[in-house]
Amino acid sequence: MNAVEIAKELIKFDTSGPPTQEQPCAEWIRDFLDDIGFRTTLQVVEPGRANVIGKIGEGKEPGLVLSGHIDVVLAGDPDLWKVSRPFEPVEKEGYLYGRGACDMKGPDACMLQVAQDYAKEDYKRQLTMVFTAGEDTGGWFVDRVIEDKLVTPAEAKYCVIGEPSLMEIIPVHKGSGGADIMIHGRASHSSKPELGINANQKAADFLYELRGLQEELNKEKHPLLGSTTVECTLMEGGFKANIIPDQAKLTINYRLIPTHKEPEVSKGWFTSIIEKLSRNDPEFKAELTSHRASNPLDVPLDSEIVTTLKDILGTEPVGEPYYTEAVSYTSAGIPAIICGPGSIDQAHTPDEYISLEQLSLGYKTYKELVKRTCL
Incomplete structure (x- = not known):
């Protein structure tokens, strides 16, 4: 089978x-990899949800991991799909359509064709294939692969994740996290605001300080990523027009460059703002609840995996503001980068597609990479 068929x-x-x-x-x-001689593990992480890991050349020197996720986002309104049904793929005029075509079953297919092509080779270094659940849809089950030691630095020197990047090499990307700021006031009738404490106004004070924080962060720039960003993305406050609100909730989302890492952000910056406002205003009362956070990806630009892909593709590395599973591998001692066919602009859209040209480039690049790193 070729990548399009897979x-x-x-x-x-x-x-x-x-x-x-x-x-x-x-x-x-799993069955596909079993049939071509890989040793596989199906890791059931929740009922109906599973990762699959395949290995070939075991016992040899640490080699390469090729990794992708197999979950996709919801298809949305089926009437918005004009070329294909979400799960009925259509090949048309040089493109493959269907949910996950670019994010990221197309890239997964490129990896699987390479595994098939090299199944009979004598490996000098181990090749590991990892396909995970829960990247787009909740769970982040790549961490279970790491926690259960189904892939280790003793087996893998580097990892390439095929997230759609138009085959650009991405060794650095921002980290991500968030926090809820719950601000407490006191309710009163809106005709008697002096009897209450308006939580929305206190929230505005917090947002003013947040803007000042962003101005400070803008002074530091990463050459590929720009600055750390801190944004209020959700606001909730009040429930009736004639009542002074006694609570307001701000949800903050931040994207971190490599010099800014958890826990300094949620435990430092936001706490400092709350403490400053509380000192200056005895009526300001707020609680901080941190969300799950991911640190930035920061694989050295002169690392072997980056320079090898630069030589294969003839391009320079770039950075991205989003975050990926690469951080989980890198944190476990397996430096991971992003390089995959397809454009993120087509991900999560009706009539999601990937060009056959990109699939071909992805397949050829992974094939050459495995040849250089494992054979």
């Missing part, structure tokens, strides 16, 4: 969610 088979599995059921798709990949 991608069509993967797209047929409805792995959208939440709720998400990736296990049937993971079992198909």
Whole structure:
């Protein structure tokens, strides 16, 4: 099977969610890898949800991990799909359409074709394939692969994740996290505001300080990523027009450059703002609740995996503001970068697609990379 044929088979599995059921798709990949001689593990992480890991050349020197996720976001309104049904792939005029075509069953298919092509080779270094559940739909189950030591630095020197990047090399990207700021006031009738404490006004004070924080952060710039950003993305306050609100909730989302890492952000910057406002205003009362956070990706630009891909593709590395599973691998001692076919602009859209040209480039690049690093 070639990458287009494999991608069509993967797209047929409805792995959208939440709720998400990736296990049937993971079992198909397991069987595919079993049939070509890989030793596989199906890691069931929740009912109906599974990762699959395949290895060849075990016991040799640490080699390469090729990794991707198999879940996809919900298809949305089916009437907005004009070229294909979400899980009925269509190949048309040089493009493959279907949910997950670019994010990221198309890239997964490129990796699987390479595994098939090199199945009979004598490996000098181990090749590991990892396909995960829960990247787009909740769970972040790549961490279970790491926690259960199904992939270790003793087996893998580097990892390439095929997230759609138009085959640009991405060794650095921002970290991400968030926090809720719950601000407490006191309710009163709106005709008697002096009897209450307006939580919305206190929230405005917090946002003013947040803007000042952003101005300070803008003074430091990463050459590929720019500055750390801190934004209020949700606001809730009040429930009736004639009542002074006694609570306001701000949700903050931040994107970190490599010099800014957790826990200094949520435990430092936001706490400092709350403490400053509380000192200056005895009526200001707020609580901080941190969300799950991911540190930035920062693989050295002169690392072997980056320079090898630069030589294969003839391009320079770039940075991105989003975050990926690469941080989980890198934190576990397996430096990971992003390089995959397809454009993120087509991800999560009706009539999601990937060009056959990009699939071909992804396949050829991964094939040459495996040749240089494992054979």
